[in-house]
Amino acid sequence: MSEIPSELKYTKSHEWVRTEDDGSLTIGITDHAQELLGDLVFVELPDVGDEMSAEDAACVVESVKAASDVYMPVNGEITAVNDALADAPETINDSPYDDGWLFKVSPSSSDQLDDLMDADSYETEIED
Amino acid sequence: MSQQTVLYDKHIEYGGKIVDFAGWDMPVNYGSQIEEHNRVRNDAGMFDVSHMTIIDLTGEGVKAFLQKLLANDVDKLKHSGKALYSCMLNEDGGVIDDLIVYYMNDNWYRVVVNAATRDKDMAWIDQQSTGFDIEINERTDLAMIAVQGPKAREKAIEALPVDVVEAVSELERFYGCDCGEWFVGRTGYTGEDGFEIMLPDTEAPAFWDRLSEVGVKPCGLGARDTLRLEAGMNLYGTDMTENTSPLISGLGWTLAWEPESRDFIGRKAIQKERETGVQQKLVGLVLEGKGVLRGHQKVIVEGIGEGETTSGTFSPTLKQAIAFARVPKETGDSCEVEIRGKRLPAKVIKPVFVRDGKPTWQ
Numbered sequence: 461m462s463e464i465p466s467e468l469k470y471t472k473s474h475e476w477v478r479t480e481d482d483g484s485l486t487i488g489i490t491d492h493a494q495e496l497l498g499d500l501v502f503v504e505l506p507d508v509g510d511e512m513s514a515e516d517a518a519c520v521v522e523s524v525k526a527a528s529d530v531y532m533p534v535n536g537e538i539t540a541v542n543d544a545l546a547d548a549p550e551t552i553n554d555s556p557y558d559d560g561w562l563f564k565v566s567p568s569s570s571d572q573l574d575d576l577m578d579a580d581s582y583e584t585e586i587e588d
Numbered sequence: 589m590s591q592q593t594v595l596y597d598k599h600i601e602y603g604g605k606i607v608d609f610a611g612w613d614m615p616v617n618y619g620s621q622i623e624e625h626n627r628v629r630n631d632a633g634m635f636d637v638s639h640m641t642i643i644d645l646t647g648e649g650v651k652a653f654l655q656k657l658l659a660n661d662v663d664k665l666k667h668s669g670k671a672l673y674s675c676m677l678n679e680d681g682g683v684i685d686d687l688i689v690y691y692m693n694d695n696w697y698r699v700v701v702n703a704a705t706r707d708k709d710m711a712w713i714d715q716q717s718t719g720f721d722i723e724i725n726e727r728t729d730l731a732m733i734a735v736q737g738p739k740a741r742e743k744a745i746e747a748l749p750v751d752v753v754e755a756v757s758e759l760e761r762f763y764g765c766d767c768g769e770w771f772v773g774r775t776g777y778t779g780e781d782g783f784e785i786m787l788p789d790t791e792a793p794a795f796w797d798r799l800s801e802v803g804v805k806p807c808g809l810g811a812r813d814t815l816r817l818e819a820g821m822n823l824y825g826t827d828m829t830e831n832t833s834p835l836i837s838g839l840g841w842t843l844a845w846e847p848e849s850r851d852f853i854g855r856k857a858i859q860k861e862r863e864t865g866v867q868q869k870l871v872g873l874v875l876e877g878k879g880v881l882r883g884h885q886k887v888i889v890e891g892i893g894e895g896e897t898t899s900g901t902f903s904p905t906l907k908q909a910i911a912f913a914r915v916p917k918e919t920g921d922s923c924e925v926e927i928r929g930k931r932l933p934a935k936v937i938k939p940v941f942v943r944d945g946k947p948t949w950q
Contacts, residue, residue, distance in 0.1 A: 498605075498616075498617060498620070498810065499620055501622075501880060501902040502878055502879055502880045504928075520928070522880040522902070524621050524622060524810060524814060524880075524901060525621070527882070
């Protein structure tokens with residue numbers, strides 16, 4: 461069974477969102493998503509400073525099997541990216557919620573976070 | 589309705605992730621495709637290929653029939669068990685399928701064709717057989733397991749029934765042997781040594797367990813694809829189709845032009861193509877930087893023209909992206925591939941990327 465940490469928020473497109481103490485958001489793909497994709501071999505990260513809207517394609521993760529877009533969960537600006545993934549994309553398979561994070565966002569407002577799913581709803585979502 | 593091979597329950601038991609492949613529920617991997625790939629390059633892995641179609645052609649007219657049906661010439665097969673790779677062409681010179689044919693004796697050849705093309709192949713073979721004294725017998729009673737890798741034969745021999753071991757231990761490369769109910773070919777689709785073992789459906793699940801017990805790792809169709817691509821082996825349906833001739837698919841070497849009197853199906857069309865000048869070629873691409881090549885990406889050859897990748901992947905052995913591409917025949921040793929709007933430089937090489945676990949072009 462996929463791991464779904466209870467303190468995170470989730471999207472239908474299998475991103476997870478963690479609210480940090482300073483109000484910024486850290487984003488990655490879920491354990492379920494990395495299982496579906498299989499061995500990851502390439503990550504194309506956004507540029508720091510990019511401003512994007514919710515549901516924009518922010519980056520691309522590719523496994524041996526397929527390429528998949530990762531979407532912005534909210535409106536905001538990219539403030540950091542996980543450069544370590546360039547040489548070790550398999551980190552996303554090994555540690556999707558910690559070392560395998562993708563990018564950080566300064567959200568335009570906090571309202572959109574309420575539209576995201578909690579762990580229970582996400583679990584129901586992926587069971588369907 | 590999805591079809592399942594007799595090993596389906598084994599795939600579930602061994603943790604296989606099941607996907608649809610040409611109407612069959614098949615394991616794409618059992619956890620990690622890269623691990624499975626590396627296991628075949630370094631040790632031994634096994635693949636369920638029971639979805640492939642095995643056809644026995646028997647009768648007095650079988651050789652003459654195959655000399656008409658196939659673009660390669662079964663007359664090259666002089667010794668019992670010898671195998672031959674060939675294309676089966678349509679009248680326009682397009683590829684209906686690629687296949688392996690084993691010569692068993694003058695009245696018996698065994699042919700293995702792709703799963704995805706089973707229906708059209710059977711219909712075509714049946715239609716072309718009019719007037720030949722042959723019988724066509726599809727062997728749906730047989731399962732097939734490919735055991736591949738540098739240690740594949742050694743490990744398979746530990747698992748095979750004693751009477752089969754005797755027959756296969758001296759088997760030469762690209763030969764098959766008929767061992768009663770079982771049939772073992774020293775063939776494969778990974779670029780490694782190994783066996784393709786055909787056996788009665790009923791005995792396949794227990795044999796799968798025995799192979800696992802002697803250390804042969806179950807591998808999915810995902811690893812099969814990356815292995816065959818590294819080895820420079822075409823995949824039907826992507827690298828060649830009914831709309832591409834063998835001459836622009838890297839398969840010219842499989843065409844037997846001599847003797848000129850052999851009038852195989854498609855000969856007139858490809859002969860004409862050869863005489864008027866072949867305009868494209870199939871090459872191998874190695875992406876210089878990071879990224880992943882896939883099928884159907886645009887290839888730009890500066891000052892010459894454009895082409896397209898036919899299949900691509902990330903090579904676990906080379907840790908670089910590789911692809912086959914159909915490009916203008918004047919293409920030199922470099923090109924660019926367009927990936928998500930960006931042009932990335934790639935090296936152009938002969939389409940064989942890995943031999944004996946090492947890059948072929950360095």
